[in-house]
Amino acid sequence: MRRGQMEMVGLVFIVVLLIIGAVLWIRLSAIDTGGGQRAQDLQGATSFLVALKETTLPMCGTSFERVAASCAAGGTLCGDPCYEAQTAMREIAQTALGDRGVRYNLSIEQTGLTVINGCDSANLSVDIAAAPRAPLVLPSGAQRNIVLSIC
Amino acid sequence: MRRGQLESPFQWVFVILAGGAFLVFFFILLRGCTQQGEERIQGLSLQAASMRLQSAAWNPDSTTRLSIPESTASCPAGILTLHTDDSQVSLERTPAFLPPLLTGGISAFTRRVSLGSEIPIGNVLYGLDDGTYYLVVVDSRGGYPLLENLEHENIIRVRLDDLDDPDLLAEEVPGGAKTVIIVTDENPGYIRNAAVGGMPEDVLVLGVAVTDSVNFYRRSGAEMEAVSRLPLEHELLGLGAVISGEPMLYRCARGAFELRALRLAALYKDRAEDLSADISSASCAVTYERAVELLGTDDLGQLFDKGEQLASFQNSLLQRSCPVIA
Amino acid sequence: MRRAQLQTLEPVIIIVFLGILFAIGLIFFVRLGGSDVTIVNEREALATLSAVTTLPELSCASSVSSDTYCLDLYKARSFAEMNRDDPLYYFPLLGAAEITLSYVDLRTGLQQDIVLYDTVNPNSTVIGSSTFFTVHDSVREERHFAMLTIRRERT
Numbered sequence: 305m306r307r308g309q310m311e312m313v314g315l316v317f318i319v320v321l322l323i324i325g326a327v328l329w330i331r332l333s334a335i336d337t338g339g340g341q342r343a344q345d346l347q348g349a350t351s352f353l354v355a356l357k358e359t360t361l362p363m364c365g366t367s368f369e370r371v372a373a374s375c376a377a378g379g380t381l382c383g384d385p386c387y388e389a390q391t392a393m394r395e396i397a398q399t400a401l402g403d404r405g406v407r408y409n410l411s412i413e414q415t416g417l418t419v420i421n422g423c424d425s426a427n428l429s430v431d432i433a434a435a436p437r438a439p440l441v442l443p444s445g446a447q448r449n450i451v452l453s454i455c
Numbered sequence: 456m457r458r459g460q461l462e463s464p465f466q467w468v469f470v471i472l473a474g475g476a477f478l479v480f481f482f483i484l485l486r487g488c489t490q491q492g493e494e495r496i497q498g499l500s501l502q503a504a505s506m507r508l509q510s511a512a513w514n515p516d517s518t519t520r521l522s523i524p525e526s527t528a529s530c531p532a533g534i535l536t537l538h539t540d541d542s543q544v545s546l547e548r549t550p551a552f553l554p555p556l557l558t559g560g561i562s563a564f565t566r567r568v569s570l571g572s573e574i575p576i577g578n579v580l581y582g583l584d585d586g587t588y589y590l591v592v593v594d595s596r597g598g599y600p601l602l603e604n605l606e607h608e609n610i611i612r613v614r615l616d617d618l619d620d621p622d623l624l625a626e627e628v629p630g631g632a633k634t635v636i637i638v639t640d641e642n643p644g645y646i647r648n649a650a651v652g653g654m655p656e657d658v659l660v661l662g663v664a665v666t667d668s669v670n671f672y673r674r675s676g677a678e679m680e681a682v683s684r685l686p687l688e689h690e691l692l693g694l695g696a697v698i699s700g701e702p703m704l705y706r707c708a709r710g711a712f713e714l715r716a717l718r719l720a721a722l723y724k725d726r727a728e729d730l731s732a733d734i735s736s737a738s739c740a741v742t743y744e745r746a747v748e749l750l751g752t753d754d755l756g757q758l759f760d761k762g763e764q765l766a767s768f769q770n771s772l773l774q775r776s777c778p779v780i781a
Numbered sequence: 782m783r784r785a786q787l788q789t790l791e792p793v794i795i796i797v798f799l800g801i802l803f804a805i806g807l808i809f810f811v812r813l814g815g816s817d818v819t820i821v822n823e824r825e826a827l828a829t830l831s832a833v834t835t836l837p838e839l840s841c842a843s844s845v846s847s848d849t850y851c852l853d854l855y856k857a858r859s860f861a862e863m864n865r866d867d868p869l870y871y872f873p874l875l876g877a878a879e880i881t882l883s884y885v886d887l888r889t890g891l892q893q894d895i896v897l898y899d900t901v902n903p904n905s906t907v908i909g910s911s912t913f914f915t916v917h918d919s920v921r922e923e924r925h926f927a928m929l930t931i932r933r934e935r936t
Contacts, residue, residue, distance in 0.1 A: 312795075313473065315792055315795060315796075316473050316474050316477070316795070316799070317477075319474065319795075319796060319799045319800075320474060320477040320478065320481070320799075323478070323481075323799070323803045323806075324481055326803070351849060351850075351912050351913040351914070352913040354848055354849045354913075355849050355913040355914055355915050355926055355927070356913075356926060357848075358847065358848060358849060358915045358924050359885075359887075359915060359924055359925065359926040360887075360922075360923040360924045360925070361887060362887050362888050362921075362923060363887075367924070392887060395885065395887060395890050396885050396887075396926045399885045399892045400885070400913065400926065400928055403892075471798075474799050474802065475802070478802060478803070478806055482806065509873040509874075510873075510874070513832065513873070513874045514832075514835075515835075546873075547873070548870065548873065549873065575837040576837075577837075718838075718863065718870070719837060719838060721863070722838055722856065722859045722860060722863060725859040725862075725863075726853075726855045726856055726859055729855050729858070729859070730855065730919065730920065733920045734920055773844055778842075778855075778919030778920060779842045779844060779919075781837065781842065
């Protein structure tokens with residue numbers, strides 16, 4: 305092999321050694337999973353909504369689903385169902401999400417029931433149309449969705 | 456092109472090929488290391504197999520097929536242990552009924568045990584080893600039903616008369632088999648008279664008879680001798696005795712199951728006490744108090760004896776819209 | 782450019798080219814490696830959740846219907862107390878983990894925590910995951926919104 309080619313091989317070898325060293329260093333060093341941690345914490349967005357629906361509102365003696373459906377239908381279950389549903393949404397979302405540093409927008413379509421914690425259309429991580437949602441069936445058979453958007 | 460002009464592009468090609476080859480080789484190496492790590496976890500090691508058995512034992516009504524190195528099962532100090540020549544692993548607190556010799560493959564399934572089918576008190580796991588054969592003695596009434604009804608190629612029905620034929624037993628079991636367990640549900644005398652003389656010496660021959668108790672036998676020369684007789688509290692434990700074939704292994708798994716059953720009984724008792732204190736209905740409270748008396752036991756046999764009564768309490772509470780015990 | 786100038790720049794150009802190759806490879810490699818770790822952790826957490834909620838020690842009675850996982854509040858309290866006395870009994874099933882049930886009592890607006898199981902070494906690094914349930918209060922016939930948090934020792 306000519307000297308020039310030998311030099312070239314040597315250069316390639318050095319470069320590849322540097323690449324190996326750099327990759328190993330990045331692979332083995334502690335990776336910040338802060339973002340991964342949040343992602344894991346939020347994997348249950350859909351289960352959040354299902355659990356919310358099943359939760360009993362003690363002042364009403366019935367489920368959140370029924371109270372919210374009554375609100376959406378303009379009913380009078382539990383006196384003021386919209387107030388009761390809004391209060392429950394706020395307390396549950398704050399405890400389960402807000403107190404753990406999650407910013408969210410929890411709402412029920414076409415009802416005006418919304419709880420926002422630092423999350424608006426400008427900084428949504430997922431478009432509203434793609435956010436996790438759970439159906440709420442009204443007495444009339446119509447359907448509204450409970451939507452949870454995370455920022 | 457002149458030779459000198461050809462050198463420059465040649466060098467470039469050489470560099471690209473060499474560098475690319477190094478990079479590809481490196482990434483393949485790293486991927487291979489990762490896969491090797493995973494294979495080590497999922498491989499045929501004793502540790503991996505025991506973890507899978509333990510995991511299966513916690514799931515009711517599970518069916519698992521797994522590979523295991525050739526090993527023996529024993530029960531030192533009441534803890535189910537699997538041994539190979541150079542390693543051992545404990546399956547502590549695992550109610551797994553296994554035969555004494557394990558030859559490479561196990562079909563395991565679990566069953567949930569309940570009091571009166573209403574109150575779950577734990578699971579038991581049965582491990583059917585590929586090298587263990589169950590000769591179920593069948594007469595005009597049938598054979599041991601719980602084993603006979605299982606679908607497995609190692610479960611072989613033999614007629615009572617066949618036990619007089621010294622060659623037939625050897626024919627039923629393929630060459631190289633390690634353990635034969637002769638099973639009957641009546642009259643342990645059949646086991647005593649089983650013609651085991653024709654069975655090769657390297658085959659471990661055991662016998663289990665399930666009547667109102669569990670009777671264990673072992674080959675002694677050309678006959679079967681009685682080894683142990685143990686009480687039988689539940690038919691699913693009887694099936695476990697048959698699967699194990701050996702009293703020590705049976706006691707080991709039964710002991711682990713008893714531990715779980717009594718823990719659950721204590722939890723249900725605790726719950727019944729709390730419900731009794733918090734419930735406003737007096738009639739519900741009375742039933743809880745009666746259940747607390749029955750659940751306050753540290754003996755598995757007594758727990759099973761009271762099972763039907765506890766199950767009836769459970770039903771009664773349900774019908775009266777009281778919170779149930781379990 | 783003259784040929785001589787080009788020849789002196791050749792090593793530099795090679796390094797730049799290989800550097801680009803390296804960057805592309807590194808981007809793919811780190812993204813693949815990172816997501817493998819996350820997927821394995823999530824799978825383990827979900828397996829633990831499934832195991833916990835099917836235990837008769839914790840599950841709601843079969844007469845209680847639910848669209849989501851349902852734990853019984855009274856059983857959870859008893860289970861937690863039993864595990865304080867004998868924390869290792871469920872180790873073959875649950876491993877080194879801390880499992881906490883938190884539920885929201887809407888009467889008081891406060892969160893109540895029950896540590897169901899804890900075998901985590903205090904000095905170890907942990908990663909966590911959560912999911913949401915209802916926990917059933919049999920006496921009041923109420924379901925509380927609840928969260929099950931599993932913190933597992935990082936391997």
